[in-house]
Amino acid sequence: VALVDSMLELQKKHQEARMEQDKELYEQQITIVDVRIDRLVYELYGLTEEEIKVVEGE
Known part of the structure; x- marks a missing residue:
């Protein structure tokens, strides 16, 4: 919440x-x-590095 x-x-x-x-x-x-928020969301959902790349369009 503080980051938002x-x-x-x-x-x-x-x-x-x-x-x-x-x-x-x-x-x-x-x-x-923005990057910090993204990282927290990825951690919250347990995304792997590969899934993060898909989400970020890499």
């Missing part, structure tokens, strides 16, 4: 950011949180 709250806050800050540098920083942070 963090993601929502980052999305809001990204939309409100005026400087391109700030937007890029928020985009990087959003990507990091």
Whole structure:
């Protein structure tokens, strides 16, 4: 739940950011949180590395 709250806050800050540098920083942070959420979901469902590759389209 904390990661989702963090993601929502980052999305809001990204939309409100005026400087391109700030937007890029928020985009990087959003990507990091997104990967962490994905990994937790994969772990929750017990996905193997091969199944994760399928889900991620690799």
